[in-house]
Amino acid sequence: MEHGSLTDSTSSTFSIMDEDHTLANSARFVLNQDPRVAFCGYTIPHPSEKKVNIRLQTTGDAAKDVLKDALQNLMIMCQHVRGTMDTAVVNHRAKNAAEEMDVDQN
Amino acid sequence: MPKKGTKSKKEKVDDVPNEQENKLPDYLELQRTRVVCNADAPIHTQGFQYSGAFAAMGIDNSVSVDKFCKNFKIEINRLTEDYMEFDMIGIDASIANAFRRILISEVPTMAIEKVFMADNNSVIADEVLSHRLGLIPLDADPRLFEYISENDVPNERNTIVYKLHVSCPKNSQRITVKSSELEWLPEGSQLSMSAPAQSGDKQKTFTSFSQSQKEILEKPLGVKYKDITIARLGPGQAIELEAHAVKGTGNVHAKWSPVATAWYRMLPEVVILKEVEGPQAEELVNKCRVNVFDIEDLANGGKRAVVARPRACTLCRECVMGPNEKQVELRRVRDHFIFTIESTGSMPPEVLFTEAVKILEEKCARVISELS
Numbered sequence: 001m002e003h004g005s006l007t008d009s010t011s012s013t014f015s016i017m018d019e020d021h022t023l024a025n026s027a028r029f030v031l032n033q034d035p036r037v038a039f040c041g042y043t044i045p046h047p048s049e050k051k052v053n054i055r056l057q058t059t060g061d062a063a064k065d066v067l068k069d070a071l072q073n074l075m076i077m078c079q080h081v082r083g084t085m086d087t088a089v090v091n092h093r094a095k096n097a098a099e100e101m102d103v104d105q106n
Numbered sequence: 107m108p109k110k111g112t113k114s115k116k117e118k119v120d121d122v123p124n125e126q127e128n129k130l131p132d133y134l135e136l137q138r139t140r141v142v143c144n145a146d147a148p149i150h151t152q153g154f155q156y157s158g159a160f161a162a163m164g165i166d167n168s169v170s171v172d173k174f175c176k177n178f179k180i181e182i183n184r185l186t187e188d189y190m191e192f193d194m195i196g197i198d199a200s201i202a203n204a205f206r207r208i209l210i211s212e213v214p215t216m217a218i219e220k221v222f223m224a225d226n227n228s229v230i231a232d233e234v235l236s237h238r239l240g241l242i243p244l245d246a247d248p249r250l251f252e253y254i255s256e257n258d259v260p261n262e263r264n265t266i267v268y269k270l271h272v273s274c275p276k277n278s279q280r281i282t283v284k285s286s287e288l289e290w291l292p293e294g295s296q297l298s299m300s301a302p303a304q305s306g307d308k309q310k311t312f313t314s315f316s317q318s319q320k321e322i323l324e325k326p327l328g329v330k331y332k333d334i335t336i337a338r339l340g341p342g343q344a345i346e347l348e349a350h351a352v353k354g355t356g357n358v359h360a361k362w363s364p365v366a367t368a369w370y371r372m373l374p375e376v377v378i379l380k381e382v383e384g385p386q387a388e389e390l391v392n393k394c395r396v397n398v399f400d401i402e403d404l405a406n407g408g409k410r411a412v413v414a415r416p417r418a419c420t421l422c423r424e425c426v427m428g429p430n431e432k433q434v435e436l437r438r439v440r441d442h443f444i445f446t447i448e449s450t451g452s453m454p455p456e457v458l459f460t461e462a463v464k465i466l467e468e469k470c471a472r473v474i475s476e477l478s
Contacts, residue, residue, distance in 0.1 A: 016473060022207045023469045029200040032155040033169040068477055071470040073171050077201070078467045080175045082460055088192065089456045092182040 012063040014054045020044065024052040030070040030077075036061050130165060136437075138167075141372065143436040145427045153440055169198075183444075190455035193373070194443045201466075202370055202443045208462040209368040211356040214253075215452045216246040216266060218349040218361075222297055222312060225346040230337045238337075239270075239349050240361045242285050243330040243450040248364075249461075250323060251353045260295075260313040266327055266351040267291040267313060270336070273344030281339050286332035288349070292319040297348050312350070330451035364458055366448040372438035374419035378411065382433050387411035390433065393424050417444075 003013045016023070024042040031040040039057040056063045130138065137150045154160070157168035177196035184191045194202060221236040228235075246266055254264040268288045274281045294315035319327070337345060356363030376398055382390050383404075390411045391399045400414035425434045447455040 022204045025200040026204045029198050033157050035157045035168050068474055071474050075467050075470045076171050077174055078463045082463045084180045088180040088182050
């Protein structure tokens with residue numbers, strides 16, 4: 001859900017249900033790294049309500065598009081993390097296998 | 107005009123920091139990349155998140171995806187069946203923390219949720235026994251199962267059935283019931299809901315499996331650890347029950363958490379500000395409980411303290427306390443995390459991490475689709 005004014009699309013508050021610090025804090029980090037963002041912060045209005053409000057003010061672009069881009073970037077970062085982890089595990093296993101073989105030979 | 111000449115020269119000197127682009131002055135770089143742990147409290151804990159924090163100096167503080175991908179690194183230190191420690195370098199705490207939070211409370215596993223008591227005359231009460239059963243880690247891959255909702259019929263795709271039937275004969279010693287006694291029922295429940303109306307009818311049980319789970323699963327299901335004590339039975343006591351395990355996540359109940367725990371710490375950095383020599387070096391080495399420092403012998407027969415094992419530092423701050431002049435500085439590297447995952451056994455830790463990252467991706471995708 002998006003709360004913003006009809007005339008000014010550059011600042012909005014996004015109300016996301018069933019989310020918490022996990023997504024909001026990561027999104028805030030990515031948004032703050034975006035040069036188009038003038039202000040970004042988030043709040044959880046009540047701890048027993050599964051809801052988070054993300055406030056976003058931009059320097060000119062539509063807040064909605066900037067948020068979408070940020071989440072898209074976060075997804076790309078996640079995919080990169082996943083890929084890096086997979087190669088790291090493969091490398092670690094290969095290295096360990098080689099070391100065990102060395103022990104056997106000695 | 108000699109005056110003007112000196113002025114322009116001065117301006118040039120002032121311009122020098124601007125000419126070296128992408129380089130912050132040392133003290134700001136330290137604030138940006140390190141948390142300094144002083145004797146009283148840590149400082150510079152927040153860092154600079156805003157992309158334009160150094161805009162006035164002509165320095166870009168933003169992190170593009172390309173930049174992130176270029177700098178991000180993972181180094182695995184230890185990897186076993188249920189334990190993994192790795193270094194995650196070049197990532198912000200907010201995202202590392204998102205992974206940790208998801209690992210603990212949002213990666214699904216299977217756990218016993220419903221217990222049907224046929225008989226229990228042991229000293230342990232039904233509800234306590236059920237709770238103990240719920241906490242037993244099951245050796246079942248949750249990715250092969252679906253969530254069950256309140257109105258769903260338990261079937262072979264969303265429920266695992268276990269049976270426990272033990273009794274202690276009269277005139278014998280007390281026995282201990284271990285988790286190994288839980289028997290997997292691949293054909294589903296054996297308890298009938300009510301007596302069949304006609305003798306020819308198939309008995310109606312608490313599950314409706316259309317096929318045996320043996321056919322859809324590659325390996326038999328069981329419990330991860332065979333030696334967990336469930337109850338103790340005295341002579342003449344017996345337990346007969348059926349336990350139904352379903353898929354769930356740790357935010358509903360900790361029994362569904364796939365990790366014993368998952369945590370991270372920032373890489374400690376111990377810096378000797380000025381040479382520590384002679385008896386002071388001995389004192390410094392003895393101060394540290396975890397042997398971060400070593401003594402190095404100098405050519406002239408003197409002794410000098412060196413930082414040998416910074417990773418062992420627990421940040422007890424013993425070395426930076428005291429009335430003396432500051433010799434040592436304790437810092438933490440802001441974007442270097444030593445991440446540890448302890449799996450409870452349903453999935454190996456590296457798979458758990460991958461699943462957690464996938465869940466964060468799904469969250470993003472969900473919000474993107476809601477915005478469009």
